[in-house]
Amino acid sequence: MASDTPAAGDFGQQLRALRTGAGLSQEALAHACGVSVRALADMERGRTRGPQRRTVQALAAGLALDEAAARRLERAAAPGRPRPRTASAPAAPHALALPRDIQDFTARGPALARLCDLADRAGAARAVVSVVAGQPGLGKTALAVHAAHRLAPRFPDGQFAVDLHGMDPEPVAPYDVLGRLLRAAGVADGAVPVGTDDRSGLWRSVLRDRRVLLLLDNAADESQVRPLLPGTGPSLTVVTSRHALAGLESVHRVDLALLRREEAVELLSRIVGPERVRAEAQAARDLAELCGHLPLALRIVGQRLLSRPHERLGKLVSRLAAEGRRLDTLRAGSLGVSAAFALSYAQLRPEARAFLRRASLAAGPDFSPATGGLLAGLSCADATVCAEELTDAGLLHSDPVGERYRFHDLLRLYAAERLAAEDGPRVREAALDRTDRWVLRRATAAALRFDVEHHQDAPHGDPAPDGAPADREEARAWLEAERFQWLAALRRAHETGLHRQVVDTAEAMHWFSDLNQHWEQWVEVFRRSADAARALGSRRLEAVHLNYLAWAYNLCVHDPRAALETADAALAAARDGEDGLQTGWALGYGAGALHRLGLVEEALARMREAARSFGAQDSPQARPAELSLLNALGGYLRQAGRPAEALGIHRRCERICDAGPPGLPDELIATYRAVARQQIGNDLAALGRRHEAEAPLRSALAHFQDLRMPAWAEPTRLDLGLVLGALRHPEARETLLAARDALAALGNPRQAEAVTALAALDEPVAGA
CATH class of the missing domain: 1.10.10.10 (Winged helix-like DNA-binding domain superfamily/Winged helix DNA-binding domain)
Incomplete structure (x- = not known):
């Protein structure tokens, strides 16, 4: 190669000129000479002014330099090399020193206690290693540095910190880190081995008898960390990483969670001052929520407010509340949430x-x-x-x-x-369309497994039959887990005019919805399906889905006024479509709404009309409808103070179920029998025959529990608890407590009855 490069000058300049003159990229030269790209970049930028002779020789070979050019490159490197130390010389006082601790460090008490406990365990038999891993912005480095400063007195032989640059395109090579660590520990330059394995072995030997604290920050992966870990000896190593480093053996793990709200507010207080936070306490809590309790985001917000002492916290809340601008707002100087995420993303x-x-x-x-x-x-x-x-x-x-x-x-x-x-809008819409079609097909097929009139034993229309839910339990699990996903798909289908798909999916959900009456989402599902049916121009379909919607208003969100209005609309549509079945259901749902509004006589009249409507029909669907209406009618009579009349109606329902109405599945008949027995138990209790009431209520509760129908089981549990409480039964308190908690979780207003009944248990018995 020609040797017309400068004979003197900065080593980095010469190296860059030689590389570019040879037409090599940094990556190509690094590959040719066995030096990392990062190390090569540091040399060219002047960060490494005097690489070792063997490194220069490797560079000269990779550049194919002649002897004279190689000597000139060696002469340029020599002045930048540090003077050699003896093996016994102490480490330079600032070599690999711990980073500055932050004065406003907040919370993390359990994590700090864990690290202190690990420091106490460090002994001669095995060096202790702890990994602090987690998402960007959790404060892993801040915790490790703070802990290192607190623990420093326990490690008199040195505290070393190395940034491994795990998020850089070229993380620091273990070879280079080991060289720095060995020199910081007092090993002379000439005694530092050439190979990575030899350096790792010497490092373990050096630490065998020393109490050293080692902080390895921002690790890329296990292969980078493993050569740096001590073997035996009383040292403590703390590794931080955005990666789990699950492949590291025999290490302790410290898991960091998001800050609790009070901890997040405390961090803001420590940064901006408690006076500003106390003056706008609610705004401070809102800032904590908008930052997602993420320490990095909270620190950015705090630093921003600190630099603007007259800015109100509420102003920043308003800016952050705009989601489209939130990440742009979460920036203060060189700190930025987006930048932290971008490092991991890259x-x-x-x-x-x-x-x-x-x-x-x-x-x-x-x-x-x-x-x-x-x-x-x-x-x-x-x-x-x-x-x-x-x-x-x-x-x-x-x-x-x-x-x-x-x-x-x-x-x-x-x-x-x-x-x-x-990706842009086209890719986004294609992804949503593809997912929505698949999810709605799976949701429809899964929901049809609960259709007691047309039970699906095998997936029907599922987009991936081989991976479809195998039975009802798996179908239930899928529908519950993916509830938000299929509801969002249904919403988009409705908004884009896919009316038939909306109606078909909602129809499939009809029986499944009965198992989950506590889901408020059924109002949206059936409101959209009623709109879709109207758009399809079918008054019969519209009546069906308006009835479903009236049911949801009555039982899911307890809004009887909306239920009555919807039931009346369903009645009009059913009569227009000459559908007797839907006419009966509309009358029944309207009666339920009237009863909840306290219009008892009107409710009874409409309920009797509904029962007559069903009784006059011969279709298989009319029998379960008639049973539903008769059970409800009896309940209204009992609540109107006519329990004997109610008991007669409910006994009649039980007899119909025992006779086995033709054309109805056994499971459906069993459920109607359980409903009748729940009502019979309440009728007997209202008649003062509480000892007789216990058995039918227990039978109904067991059935609803077996079918995992909490919206039905928990009111029945309350009914049983009320009976047991009146009997001063030893199970009364336990039953009422369980009912209270479950009804509260379901959002059922009857939880108040459980609270009252529990209080009554503590009152003395009259005459006792």
Whole structure:
């Protein structure tokens, strides 16, 4: 090679000139000489002014320099080399010193206690290693540095901190880190081995008898960390990483969670001053929520407010409340939430980046790999691999039990931003359309398994039969887990005019909805299906779905006025369509609404008309409808003070069920029998025959529990508890407590009855 390069001058300048003159990129030269790209870049930029002779020789060989050019490069490197120390010389006082601790460090008491406990365990037999991993912005480095400063007196032989640059395109190589650590520990330059394995062995030997605290911050992966870990000896190593580093053996793990709200507000107080936070306490709590309790976001908000001492906290709340601007607002100087997320994002494979972006479209608080795969256009297996990769990278959280994943709020916003920037509206809409079609088909097939009139023993119309729910239990689990996803798909289908699909899905949900009466979403489902039926021009279909909607207003959200208005609209549509069955149901739902409004006589009259309407029909669907209306009619009579008349009606219902009406599935008959027995128990209790009431109530409760029908079981449990309480039965308190808590969780207003009954148990018995 020609040797006309400068004979003197800065080593980095000469190296750059030689490389570019040879037509080599940094990556190509690094590969040729066995030096990392990062180390090569540091040399060219002047960060490393005097590389060792063997490194210069490797560079000269990679550049194919002649002897004279190689000597000139060696002479340029020599002045920048530090003077050699003896092996016994002490480490330079600032070599690999701990970073500055932050004075406003907040919370993390359990994590700090864990690290202190680990420091106490460090002994001669085995060095202690702790991994602090988690999503960007949790404050992993802040915790590790704060703990290191607190623990420093326990490690008199040195405290070393190394930033491993795990998020950089070229993380620091273990070879280079070991060289720095050995020199900081007092090993002379000439005694530092050439190979990584030899350096690692010497490092373990050096620490065998020393109490050293080692902080390895921002690790890329296990292969980077493993050579740096001590073997035996009384040292403590703390590793931080955005990745889980699950492959490291025999390490302790410190899990960081998001701050609690009070901790988040305390962090703001420590940064901006308690006076400002006390003056706007609610705004401070709102800021904590908008920051998702993420320490990095809270620190950015605090620093911003600190630099603007006259700005009100409420002003910043208003800015952050605009989701489209939140990540832009979360920036203060060199600190930025988006920048922190971007470092992790850049490390991902293209498939994982696409998965993260498009998973931001998933509805609800969490999502399955299947949903993420549909959105990203990946198979379920590939989607699971991506989800696990993102979890290991701290960008998703995995459910501790199920195969589901969730975002932190700010990470979801970041993923949505990347989706808009990298994929655009066409890809976004295609992903949603593909997912919605699949999800609605699966939801419809799963819901049909609960149709007692046309029970589906095998998936019908499922988009992936081989992976479809195998039975009712699996179908229930899928429908419940994916509730937000199929509801969002139904919503978009309605908004885009896919009326038949909306009606078919809602119709399939009819029987399943009975098992989950506590879901307020049924109002939206059936309101949309009624609108879709109207758009299709079918008065009969409109009557069906308006009746479903009236049911939802009555039983799911307890809004009798809306239920009555809807039932009247259903009645008009049913009569227009000459549908006797829907006419009867509309009368029945209207009666239920009237009864809840306190219009008892009107309710009874309409309920009797509904029962007569069903009784006059011969269709198989009319018999269960008649049973439903008779059971309800008896309940209204009991509440009107006519329990004997109610008992006669409910005994009649029980006899009809025992006779087995033709054309009805056994399971459906058993459910109507259970409803009748619940009513019979209440009738007997109202008649003062409480000892007789206990058995039918227990029978009904057992049936509803076996079918996992909480909306039916828990009111029955309350009825049983009321009877047991009146009898001063030893199970009364336990039964009423369980009913109170379950009814509260269901949002059922009857929870107040349980509270009153529990209070009555503590009152003395009259005459006792």
